[in-house]
Amino acid sequence: MIRCKGVARLLTIGEIDQLGFWSRLPIRLHLWMCRHCSRLASQMEGLRLGARNVAGSMNKEEMGDKSLEERVLRKLDSG
């Protein structure tokens, strides 16, 4: 039987979705029953979404600064 520690480790690695159906099933059942692991799962998902937002905001900043491409091209030309 899968224990909290094992589930927490898998959640932290973040590759549960890559597992096959039968490997995922006991984890999903455990998460349904265990509020602590369920909380960890939410936090790890939050961390993932938060990281993507951070990357997105960086992207927006870069896109706003259109001179970036021009600067790089100029450097390449002068190089």
Add this chain to the structure above:
Amino acid sequence: VVDTTTIDLDLLSRLQKRDADTLKSLVEEHVRPLYRAARGMGFRDDEAEDISQDVLATFLETLDRYEGRSQVRTWLFGILYRKVLERRRAQEKDRRYDSIDEVFESRFDEHGHWTKPPADLQRIMESKELGAAITDCLEGLPAAQRSVFVFREMEEIETPEICKILDISVTNLNVLMFRARSRLRECIEARGWGKPK
């Protein structure tokens, strides 16, 4: 054919001069067994190919030290073994002790049940502060863990590609990801962002 015989002086000389036909024969004869052995030792396809090439390169570089007492194959496999040990040691460096592993372990009893369950981080997880918290906590991550987290979670690069970029195995990547995400979560929790105002 440079197979199971010891290297004679003529062959040695041809190899030292990098004679194209002799080199071709050497590679054709030995690269597949080296590749298969590397795969058998648990290396990925690309790693095994890289190791095989590396072994042959080292063989050619160290021909002067060859005393003719062993077969070419034995000599090559000796080099392969040392290369494998080198790589394993390099991988072990990333797997060695990390304090975050102890922090993780301390949250469970001997039966694997929570003794210190994760704090409620709902407030921060749903707020705009999360981005700032992640950016701040990323500063505390060792370089390899940070790279893996950035590639995987921010750049959304798939695992096989990250392994190629960093030249690490999937197992090693998982160790780094586990530590990175564990450390970030602990950092967010430790700084009290989860506590209600």
